[in-house]
Amino acid sequence: MHDCSTDETMSYISLKELEEHNGSDKRSSWIVLYGQVYDITSFINLHPGGNILQYATGIADATCLFESYHSKSSIKKCQALLMKHGKYLGELSIETESKCKYVMNTYDDGTILDSTNFYCTLRNRVDVYLEKNYGGRHAFQWIYQTEAVLTLILYCLTTYYKSFKNSYFAAVCLGVIMARMGFLMHSGNHCGISSNPYWNRFVGFFMDIIGSSHYTWTYEHQIAHHTTPNEYHKDNDCEIGDPLFRFHPLISDVEQTNKDNSKKTSARFRIYIRRYQHILVPILMSIGFFKWTINDIEFLIKSKGGNIRLATKIHVIMSTLITKMLWLIIHVIVPYVYYGGKYTLVTLIIFMVIGAYYLENIFIVNHIQENLQTPMIHVDNRRSLHWAIHQVYTTANWKSNSYLATFISGGLNHQIEHHLFPSMNIYLYPVISQIVQEECYKFGLPYHNYTSFTTAWLDMFYYLKKLGNRNTNLDHLQ
Ligand code: HEM
Numbered sequence: 001m002h003d004c005s006t007d008e009t010m011s012y013i014s015l016k017e018l019e020e021h022n023g024s025d026k027r028s029s030w031i032v033l034y035g036q037v038y039d040i041t042s043f044i045n046l047h048p049g050g051n052i053l054q055y056a057t058g059i060a061d062a063t064c065l066f067e068s069y070h071s072k073s074s075i076k077k078c079q080a081l082l083m084k085h086g087k088y089l090g091e092l093s094i095e096t097e098s099k100c101k102y103v104m105n106t107y108d109d110g111t112i113l114d115s116t117n118f119y120c121t122l123r124n125r126v127d128v129y130l131e132k133n134y135g136g137r138h139a140f141q142w143i144y145q146t147e148a149v150l151t152l153i154l155y156c157l158t159t160y161y162k163s164f165k166n167s168y169f170a171a172v173c174l175g176v177i178m179a180r181m182g183f184l185m186h187s188g189n190h191c192g193i194s195s196n197p198y199w200n201r202f203v204g205f206f207m208d209i210i211g212s213s214h215y216t217w218t219y220e221h222q223i224a225h226h227t228t229p230n231e232y233h234k235d236n237d238c239e240i241g242d243p244l245f246r247f248h249p250l251i252s253d254v255e256q257t258n259k260d261n262s263k264k265t266s267a268r269f270r271i272y273i274r275r276y277q278h279i280l281v282p283i284l285m286s287i288g289f290f291k292w293t294i295n296d297i298e299f300l301i302k303s304k305g306g307n308i309r310l311a312t313k314i315h316v317i318m319s320t321l322i323t324k325m326l327w328l329i330i331h332v333i334v335p336y337v338y339y340g341g342k343y344t345l346v347t348l349i350i351f352m353v354i355g356a357y358y359l360e361n362i363f364i365v366n367h368i369q370e371n372l373q374t375p376m377i378h379v380d381n382r383r384s385l386h387w388a389i390h391q392v393y394t395t396a397n398w399k400s401n402s403y404l405a406t407f408i409s410g411g412l413n414h415q416i417e418h419h420l421f422p423s424m425n426i427y428l429y430p431v432i433s434q435i436v437q438e439e440c441y442k443f444g445l446p447y448h449n450y451t452s453f454t455t456a457w458l459d460m461f462y463y464l465k466k467l468g469n470r471n472t473n474l475d476h477l478q
Helices: 015-019 051-056 063-069 072-085 097-103 118-134 141-164 168-189 197-204 214-227 261-275 277-302 314-364 380-384 387-393 403-408 412-420 426-442 453-468
Strands: 030-033 036-039 087-092 396-398 448-450
Touching: 030 063, 051 063, 051 197, 051 214, 063 214, 063 387, 072 118, 118 387, 118 426, 141 168, 141 197, 141 314, 141 426, 168 197, 168 214, 168 314, 214 277, 214 314, 261 277, 261 453, 277 314, 277 453, 314 412, 314 453, 387 412, 396 412, 396 453, 403 412, 403 426, 412 426, 448 453
Parallel strands: 396 448
Antiparallel strands: 030 036, 036 087
């Protein structure tokens, strides 16, 4: 990386300035690694890992993505490439809170061991082990590629029978297949399907085939969620349902500054609803697919999705609109013309609800749990945690080491391994989980692993209930 000690006059770049260089149409692309800002416009299209690099530009800290996506042996190549083609611009301004995220690895109050070498040690062990025994992070990629192609064929067949052949059974199967497409696109957009970036792009596009947008999803998931899991005002996933529901302890019952009566009523309504959120959330999960299909358009138009800014790209907006139109024609207009409104509505509800239930139940248990917060949640300087330690604290597995659970959940049962090595083939997670557990233990870090999906789900349910029933007080509004 750039040696700042030789700089006579250091330049500082503000977060605002950085955000303007996020690779939007006609804008350049800047990336922040280890607090240093680089202009990578000239080689962004030459990146050997493919176009995933575009998402990491214009964000406050891409160190987590940089470290977690490259193997031990790749990192040196990356640094050489960056030195050759990237232009060092300066340091990210000191006022930018995220800057210190990488620099310090221990809590300010010293309550935890110095874990500076946790990720380095772990990654070296994992990569050496995989290289020696399996030939690298993409072993078994042919299995995953075959699974992707077969799933796509099944999607086309079930869609055909549902939309053109009046089959309710096909609608049920389509729901399951849609969820499987969701797991696959998750791996594709994480570059986990293959060492070939085109395969990853192809499978990542499954998200658009099922009616959503891989572009907005990648920003929300890769940037907002993966770099800052369970962090309030950063990770969109811990704010789903807000203001109605509370998935995170820092979500307030009331708007602090507000004193007028209408808001007081809405705060009361919220408190009332939250009391039953553990019942309502599992019911409302059913509309997840409908929500995604519509939300994407809003995100693209506003260039913003929750806590994250999106780079505006006209060709992406156009292609998203086209794929959504095609989805609408195939799943709504065609069955409506052939079989009428009732059939269309019922089959739409069947496959959208089954798909959403399968997918959402799997991913909701990995982060929404009582014990999944960094220890200093109420203290601002918790950002001093190294990103990998943050991931371990805020993530839970269920049924680690089970290949069946890995297949059923698309690898999401190994959420800890996934957050530490997002681009690894999911079928290697059971292989490395023993190493991850051992290193967590050595460094005094937790390794949350539920013995079954049911225990994880029930704990999530009770935690939602607890969060919803938290003592609340409206007095200060008066
Ligand atoms: C400016 C920063 C970066 C540089 C210079 C860079 C450079 C490279 C290089 C040289 C490789 C080939 C490695 C090899 O052949 O062993 C590579 C692969 C890759 N990069 Fe990057 N990269 C950067 C940032 C990122 C970021 C931020 C991400 C993720 C968001 C990413 C994702 C990947 C992926 C997925 C691969 C393929 C790895 C594989 O097949 O296992 N890169 N990158």
